[in-house]
Amino acid sequence: xxxxxxxxxxxxxxxxxxxxxxxxxTGRNLCRHALVINTARTDLAKPEHIPESRRVLIGETxxxxxxxxxxxxxxxxxxxxxxxxxxxRRVFDDVEIHEVDAILVAAGLGGGTGSxxxxxxxxxxxxxxxxxxxxxxxxxxxxxxxxxxxNAARSLQSFVNKVDNFIAFDNDAWRARGQTIEQGYExxxxxxxxxxxxxxxxxxxxxxxxxxxAMDSSDIMRTLDTxxxxxxxxxxxxxxxxxxGLLSRFDGAEEAEMESTDAAKIKGLxxxxxxxxLTLPCEVSSADRALIVFAGPPAAISRKGVESARxxxxxxxxxxxxxxxxxxxxESATLAAVVLLSNVTETPRIKEIQNQAVDAQNKIQEQDxxxxxxxxxxxxxxxxxxxxxx
Numbered sequence: 001x002x003x004x005x006x007x008x009x010x011x012x013x014x015x016x017x018x019x020x021x022x023x024x025x026t027g028r029n030l031c032r033h034a035l036v037i038n039t040a041r042t043d044l045a046k047p048e049h050i051p052e053s054r055r056v057l058i059g060e061t062x063x064x065x066x067x068x069x070x071x072x073x074x075x076x077x078x079x080x081x082x083x084x085x086x087x088x089r090r091v092f093d094d095v096e097i098h099e100v101d102a103i104l105v106a107a108g109l110g111g112g113t114g115s116x117x118x119x120x121x122x123x124x125x126x127x128x129x130x131x132x133x134x135x136x137x138x139x140x141x142x143x144x145x146x147x148x149x150x151n152a153a154r155s156l157q158s159f160v161n162k163v164d165n166f167i168a169f170d171n172d173a174w175r176a177r178g179q180t181i182e183q184g185y186e187x188x189x190x191x192x193x194x195x196x197x198x199x200x201x202x203x204x205x206x207x208x209x210x211x212x213x214a215m216d217s218s219d220i221m222r223t224l225d226t227x228x229x230x231x232x233x234x235x236x237x238x239x240x241x242x243x244x245g246l247l248s249r250f251d252g253a254e255e256a257e258m259e260s261t262d263a264a265k266i267k268g269l270x271x272x273x274x275x276x277x278l279t280l281p282c283e284v285s286s287a288d289r290a291l292i293v294f295a296g297p298p299a300a301i302s303r304k305g306v307e308s309a310r311x312x313x314x315x316x317x318x319x320x321x322x323x324x325x326x327x328x329x330x331e332s333a334t335l336a337a338v339v340l341l342s343n344v345t346e347t348p349r350i351k352e353i354q355n356q357a358v359d360a361q362n363k364i365q366e367q368d369x370x371x372x373x374x375x376x377x378x379x380x381x382x383x384x385x386x387x388x389x390x
Contacts, residue, residue, distance in 0.1 A: 001101045001217035003200060004034075006103065007035070007037070007106045008038075008114050009113035009114030009118065011108025012105070012107035013038060015106040015136065015192060017047040018190055020049040027331070032099050037056045037113075039077065056088060056091050065080050069112070071112060072111060074155060088124065092124070101217055103134070107135075107155075109155045110149070115151040133164055134163055137166060139171060139350075141175055146357070146364075149353050150357040165224040167229075195232045201327070202295065214325055220340070223342050226289055231280040233275075236334045239335055263302045264305070270292055273339045278341070285317060290321070291339070292310060293326075293340075294326050294336070296336060297329065301326055306324050310323075313339065
């Protein structure tokens with residue numbers, strides 16, 4: 001697949017930056033166009049792999065932003081994006097859309113710019129282009145508080161209704177003990193970048209590297225065509241060296257036995273990808289469709305193992321709509337399996353965020369009412385003898 005990638009807000013921009021870094025490190029070429037949009041000038045300077053010309057500052061003249069961000073206020077984030085939509089549209093015009101298969105918009109849904117501005121950006125993209133627009137959203141953790149949960153719950157509705165598919169990443173499922181917040185975010189960005197790039201870059205190799213059952217970008221797009229919310233699983237293993245492989249054969253291991261062992265490893269890799277941390281914890285059987293991509297040297301991908309893994313996932317996901325294929329990487333020292341669970345409906349974390357958001361909204365309304373009374377009491381004399389000037 002060939003992508004135009006757009007990061008909105010600080011978290012979304014960092015994600016796109018990490019995706020480009022990962023594809024460069026692994027010899028992939030997924031992100032044909034990259035763009036980041038932000039309301040804070042300091043955050044816009046942070047990406048390391050995005051050219052200066054592809055960074056857009058919005059809200060510079062807005063009375064509540066002025067280039068310093070929107071203070072976590074999603075309403076202001078949306079307002080700023082609408083005000084500066086002509087500037088955003090102008091940068092979109094530079095994208096050679098005939099070169100890409102789809103557009104990916106990444107954002108953190110807890111902050112003001114990502115949650116507020118990203119849906120506005122997606123609206124404009126849907127008006128301008130016929131290509132699919134996918135969303136990649138980071139859900140805030142419980143520890144981040146009520147305001148981010150409220151932003152996320154409201155923004156999630158906009159994302160899911162506007163994009164062709166929404167891939168979710170849950171901070172709560174990935175936060176490790178003993179890490180600083182910054183360390184945690186860096187690790188999560190790297191993990192998510194590896195999953196997204198490994199999945200969406202499948203099928204980009206030239207014909208000389210095409211495997212026996214090569215995955216095609218149309219297979220990925222068909223799996224994402226369900227709409228709704230999706231989750232990704234991932235597992236990888238380091239491969240033995242060629243010398244070690246030869247020695248094992250000279251030691252008398254029979255070819256059929258080795259094939260059976262390789263098949264078990266392939267199936268085990270897929271089981272680990274699904275049963276370890278998904279980007280969004282969910283009930284696997286609630287998925288509408290599923291897809292498996294194996295990325296690594298063609299010789300390491302057992303046909304029998306691929307078929308066995310596909311059948312296993314069919315049973316787990318309770319659907320016959322499961323695709324499996326290769327992403328040949330002849331020079332790779334690892335074999336990775338990435339599993340896409342498309343349109344999952346049983347996701348406890350999203351329900352938790354919605355409940356937390358409702359509680360936060362009720363609390364804000366109560367606090368506003370009390371505050372109004374306190375202000376009125378402060379400035380009004382008890383005997384009502386004074387009148388305001390105007």
